[in-house]
Structure formats: structure tokens, C-alpha cells
Amino acid sequence: MDKPIQKSRTILVINPNTSTHMTNALIPILDNLGHGGIKFDYFTAPASESVKLPDGCVIHGVPSIDSGEDSVRSAFYCMPFLEPLVTEYDGFIVACFSAHPLVGMLKEKVRSIEDEKVESVPSDMKVQKKYVTGIFEAAVLAALGVIGSFHTTKGPGFQKAQSRDTFGIISTGKAWEAELTQAVADMLGASGNQTSRFAGVETTGLTAEELHTTPPAEVKKRLVEATERLIRASPNPVGAICLGCAGMVGMEDAVREGCVRVYGRPRGNQVRIVDGVIAGAGMLATACKAGF
Structure with a gap:
């Protein structure tokens, strides 16, 4: 009997700082792991943009995350760029070794998407889940x-x-x-x-x-x-x-x-x-x- 063909999954590797060379260093490492059926894409925080927060404060990308405060700032900065991408990927890795708030922000967005799907699909159908982790966790x-x-x-x-x-x-x-x-x-x-x-x-x-x-x-x-x-x-x-x-x-x-x-x-x-x-x-x- 032929084995069922597994659907390819895509995972977005997120570098929440603006240093592209850090992102580039990850590509050969992950591409050589041999995770069959998994495709890795990469996101680097934009270096030339700005984000306006609800309180009116304007923030820019962080070139190097060197403190807890930097991780919070980079999370608020990156989320507007990542939010439209959440529906496009099966998994997300936040590649900053810290208690990075972006992990929680993405999980909240994923839960809201899954909740919407549960309401719209028949009860006997399984909703495909999405997954988020940080490299610290x-x-x-x-x-x-x-x-x-x-x-x-x-x-x-x-x-x-x-x-x-x-x-x-x-x-x-x-x-x-x-x-x-x-x-x-x-x-x-x-x-x-x-x-x-x-x-x-x-x-x-x-x-x-x-x-x-x-x-x-x-x-x-x-x-x-x-x-x-x-x-x-x-x-x-x-x-x-x-x-x-x-x-x-x-x-x-x-x-x-x-x-x-x-x-x-x-x-x-x-x-x-x-x-x-x-x-x-x-x-x-x-x-x-x-x-x-």
C-alpha cells in the first residue's frame, strides 16, 4: 500500500534585530539539518522603517538585542511586519535568546486565527494548528x-x-x-x-x-x-x-x-x-x- 503523501510545512525563522549577517549565518545551519518536508524561510527586522505605537511613540529597529528592554522594543517593532505573515506559515521561531515577548504576541495571534477556523469548519474536521517557539524556550x-x-x-x-x-x-x-x-x-x-x-x-x-x-x-x-x-x-x-x-x-x-x-x-x-x-x-x- 502506498504511503500517504505528507504535506510540506513552512517555518519562518525570525531574527528580531536588523543585522542581516546574523540571519544569513542561520541559513546553512538549518538547511543542512535534513528535516524532510520542512521548508525554512527567514525574516530580519527591517532596518529603514519605523513603527508608531498606540501611545504615539515612534520606534526603530534594534541592530543588536543586548538587554531585556531591547527585546521588548524589538517585539513591538517587529509585530506589525509579522502579523500579516501569520496565516502564511505553519511555525515560527523567534531567534533571540531571551524571554522575548514576540513569542507570546505570535502565540496570541495564532490562537485567534485557530479560534476563527474552529467556528467556520465542520465539527468533524480537524483544524490545522500553527506553532511558535523562541530559541530560549x-x-x-x-x-x-x-x-x-x-x-x-x-x-x-x-x-x-x-x-x-x-x-x-x-x-x-x-x-x-x-x-x-x-x-x-x-x-x-x-x-x-x-x-x-x-x-x-x-x-x-x-x-x-x-x-x-x-x-x-x-x-x-x-x-x-x-x-x-x-x-x-x-x-x-x-x-x-x-x-x-x-x-x-x-x-x-x-x-x-x-x-x-x-x-x-x-x-x-x-x-x-x-x-x-x-x-x-x-x-x-x-x-x-x-x-x-
Whole structure:
């Protein structure tokens, strides 16, 4: 019996800053993943436009998102350009490693479209869903997936306990240390801003833009050193590290070197390095095909 032909799905990868070279760096990475039946398109925040907010304030595109305030500003700026595109795509990845409001804005728009479809189609027909994620959310979920495991424990009877492994984040400017720490706690529902599964955030001191304008040797040095600091500061084993910026795509080797310097080669090579862009693409590809 012939297998049913699966419909091709399209996913829009959104760079909410105006730096086209950051977007261009993502294209070969995602196109080479081999997600059959999935087509990736790309959006970069326009550099020469302006957006007027309801309060009358006029804002422009953000060339480099280097704080929580920048992520909010870029969300308000990008949404008017993205809103007409929501009906055209099956999935959306917000390629900024932050608690980016654009993820929530797009999800609200998707829900309103799905609600309208539910009202207009027969009750026995399934409404095709759309999916949204940010690379921050995707990376945290992927990291938890690779470090999480239950083990048996010594003692009377049959007992089990969760692995002590943690995950951490290597990001850009120092402002992200508190911002991302709080975002992880909020996402995981932790009390305060701490969770036992999270090793914390270390930063390079470079902006997202400077990752591509600073000499590569200096960028690598800072990534290695930030990774070393992260691991040495953690009281529990670090089993996964998230690349905390879309601009870090392709920089896994520097993070790996930092792991090896602290843990030695065998154990350092076992630390999982999570790219949120790749994690988000895989998550949405699966969701589109499965119809979650």
C-alpha cells in the first residue's frame, strides 16, 4: 500500500534585530539539518522603517538585542511586519535568546486565527494548528531533556532519585546574567530565581553584534573562559550548556574547549552543547508533522 503523501510545512525563522549577517549565518545551519518536508524561510527586522505605537511613540529597529528592554522594543517593532505573515506559515521561531515577548504576541495571534477556523469548519474536521517557539524556550527544554534521568539509589527497598546534573547558559553581555537567570526560574516555575537544575549564566562581555566584528581569536578566548567560569562555579555536575545567543551559531568548539579544560577530555566531551536555533527547528518540525 502506498504511503500517504505528507504535506510540506513552512517555518519562518525570525531574527528580531536588523543585522542581516546574523540571519544569513542561520541559513546553512538549518538547511543542512535534513528535516524532510520542512521548508525554512527567514525574516530580519527591517532596518529603514519605523513603527508608531498606540501611545504615539515612534520606534526603530534594534541592530543588536543586548538587554531585556531591547527585546521588548524589538517585539513591538517587529509585530506589525509579522502579523500579516501569520496565516502564511505553519511555525515560527523567534531567534533571540531571551524571554522575548514576540513569542507570546505570535502565540496570541495564532490562537485567534485557530479560534476563527474552529467556528467556520465542520465539527468533524480537524483544524490545522500553527506553532511558535523562541530559541530560549527550545534550548531550556532540550537541555533538560538531555540531562534529566532517574536513577536507583542505595538504601532499603526500591528507591529512585533524579540526576544531579545541571545545565547552564553562555551568553553575551553581563546584563543577561540576571535577565536569563530570572527567565529560567519563571519558565520552570521555581520559587525565587533559583532552581537546582540550573548552573547559572556566564557571559563574554561582547554584544551580539560584536560576536561577528571582534577578531575570532578574541571571541573564542572569551567563550572558553566564560565556559570555565560557569563549570567551576557550579556545585553540581554541568551536563549541558546552552549557547545563549543566536549569533553564537557555529561556536560550539570554543564552549567544548572550556568544558575539556575543566573536566578533562573524556568527561568534557560528554557535556551536551545545545544550540537553541537547532533545538527550536527540531521541536517545530516534529510538532508540525505530529499535529500536537
